[in-house]
Amino acid sequence: MAKSETHYFYVLECKDGSYYGGYTTDVTRREAEHNAGIRCKYTRNRRPVRVIHSECFETRSEATKAESAFKKLVRKEKDTYLEKNKE
Template identity: 85%
Template sequence: MAKSDAHYFYVLQCKDGSYYGGYTTDVARREAEHNAGIRCKYTRNRRPVHVIHCECFATRSEATKAEAAFKKLPRAKKDSYLQENKE
């Protein structure tokens, strides 16, 4: 199995309007896992979810630092961050 050189920080919007930030090497696979109820209790009861933001990083460390920083933000600052970083 080939290792991915890309590391992603992604944000999902859940059915209830909440956000979920995560890390992965394959965004499409991870979104499908969330929607199937696999490996994440938070999103399991908030399906369907969809990716609203994604950033690519060279290392896992950078991506997980971005994830941790996002998760620490209050909701209003998460909204601002997502608005400022629209793709």
């Protein structure tokens, strides 16, 4: 039987104050990859980055839908979303 994974939508705050939303199954590993400049052009010149938000989902589809919805928001809406969903 296949191993069940948790899927995450996460938000990084970059050195320049911008946000980056992404999908992963391991938030800690993905943050380290961003800070090492691996697999993401957007954050490569905006390091260091730090995870400021993450949500877990049962399926990849749910997590990528949350990521897509976040990316469609304007900055003020992203700020409101993050404030309302503080951990």
